[in-house]
Amino acid sequence: MxxxxxxxxxxxxxxxxxxxxxxxxxxxxxxxxxxxxxxxxxxxxxxxxxxxxxxxxxxxxxxxxxxxxxxxxxxxxxxxxxxxxxxxxxxxxxxxxxxxxxxxxxxxxxxxxxxxxxxxxxxxxxxxxxxxxxxxxxxxxxxxxxxxxxxxxxxxxxxxxxxxxxxxxxxxxxxxxxxxxxxxxxxxxxxxxxxxxxxxxxxxxxxTADGSPQWVLEGFAEYCAHRDEQLSLNQLAPTLTARAHSGDLPADLPADPAFTPTATNNAALAYEQAWSANAFIATQYGEPTLVALYHDLATGPQTPATVDTALRRTLDLDHATFLARWRDWLRAHVP
Ligand SMILES: [Zn+2]
CATH class of the missing domain: 3.30.2010.30 (Zincin-like)
Incomplete structure (x- = not known):
């Protein structure tokens, strides 16, 4: 079972x-x-x-x-x-x-x-x-x-x-x-x-507890899968990059339903966003900090308040500031 x-x-x-x-x-x-x-x-x-x-x-x-x-x-x-x-x-x-x-x-x-x-x-x-x-x-x-x-x-x-x-x-x-x-x-x-x-x-x-946010679990696994590769944002996240090119940057971290491929749902974009959020944390704050955040957030279902608390604890950033810095990082890496 x-x-x-x-x-x-x-x-x-x-x-x-x-x-x-x-x-x-x-x-x-x-x-x-x-x-x-x-x-x-x-x-x-x-x-x-x-x-x-x-x-x-x-x-x-x-x-x-x-x-x-x-x-x-x-x-x-x-x-x-x-x-x-x-x-x-x-x-x-x-x-x-x-x-x-x-x-x-x-x-x-x-x-x-x-x-x-x-x-x-x-x-x-x-x-x-x-x-x-x-x-x-x-x-x-x-x-x-x-x-x-x-x-x-x-x-x-x-x-x-x-x-x-x-x-x-x-x-x-x-x-x-x-x-x-x-x-x-x-x-x-x-x-x-x-x-x-x-x-x-x-x-x-x-x-890892069941029900933890997908952007944490999948983004972390995807970050690890590519951590030894020297690939550009465009190579690893082509959909995200194309959207960023036209000024369309993520409004927030992808919610769990976005990861399920459906006729109207671009699941690839959710995975790319999750990967990029994890890559941003790892490159700007270090991999040990990324792992610490995983431990904080892979404890089960999270609310906006608990995500905010975890971000403050590990990155010393509130949720809104985290999003702003992530978007700045994406902008800086768009070719
Ligand atoms: Zn996976």
Whole structure:
């Protein structure tokens, strides 16, 4: 039973970068999960987080316990190929796919080490620093691997899932699942960026409460995915840049509904705005400040007042001043 799926979708291709938007959706949030997240941290049994921390700090000598389950699911859809990747401290990652997807499996296996380093460089080392990655061969297999209970959109490129977990404990069963045609539609660069994006969600999952603002969760993951790249605002946020060119700058941070692609909703713009707000904070105030703000705001649903408080605490700016500075930064980076 998974608590939440964070889903990365692809939208239309722009220039040489196929802009990949990400959508966090609750696909299989069950009633019991909803109840569990309401349990105050102080009421939790002490043994769970301690046991999980011990597991993380010890050198990993065996694969994630979910690996057998992933293999069983995938073998029911056809022959399976795997690539194992060892981390510097013995962490073991594994990439699953089917024989015809060997190229994507090899690409992802090659990218795991750099992706773990990129995420750790931002988030710190307090996460497993390894990944279970699966490339599905069909939407049915994607659904099985992500525990999806409803139909899976063909616009979904990848998702990260975890088992339900109590706040304060370590999530188990975390994996990244790629759609069958992710490699063909995204290319090697897109697979790399998507892996980094999803691993950011996995690293932060234990500290991320459901219902937190999407501009925080998705913007942070998108910032991390691109933090090692020397790309311009125009390359990473073409829609935002085009609008800024004509003087149309964001009036506010994007609200959660803006991240859902619909016929009338430009979700790509919301992702670009979220990325740019996070990039603005990281470049102007430093990455540790961005991480501190994430910890402040990924605690669940926020109100304008609580966002204002968090911005004052971490950036020493009220909400209105933050927006003004963000817009100034965007203006300065429009070519
Ligand atoms: Zn995401």
């Amino acid at each position: 998974n608590a939440l799926e964070r889903v990365r979708t692809w939208l239309t291709a722009r220039r040489r970068f196929e802009f990949v938007a990400t959508v966090a959706t609750v696909i299989a949030l069950t009633a019991i999960t909803g109840a569990l997240v309401l349990i105050p941290k102080s009421a939790l049994p002490k043994a769970r987080p301690e046991a999980a921390v011990a597991q993380y700090s010890a050198p990993a000598s065996s694969l994630d316990p979910q690996v057998g389950e992933v293999r069983r699911i995938m073998e029911s859809f056809g022959p399976v190929v795997t690539q194992h990747v060892s981390g510097e401290e013995g962490q073991l990652s594994v990439v699953f796919g089917h024989p015809y997807q060997r190229g994507d499996v090899d690409t992802l296996a090659r990218e795991i080490g750099p992706a773990v380093d990129t995420v750790t460089g931002l988030w710190g080392a307090d996460w497993p620093r390894a990944a279970v990655v699966a490339v599905a061969s069909s939407t049915a297999e994607f659904a099985a691997l992500t525990h999806a209970t409803g139909p899976v959109s063909t616009e979904v490129a990848a998702a990260s899932v975890s088992d339900s977990f109590l706040p304060g404990s370590r999530p188990t069963g975390q994996r990244v699942v790629f759609a069958a045609d992710a490699g063909r539609r995204l290319g090697a660069e897109g697979l790399r960026d998507t892996l980094r994006h999803e691993l950011t969600h996995i690293a932060a999952r234990a500290e």
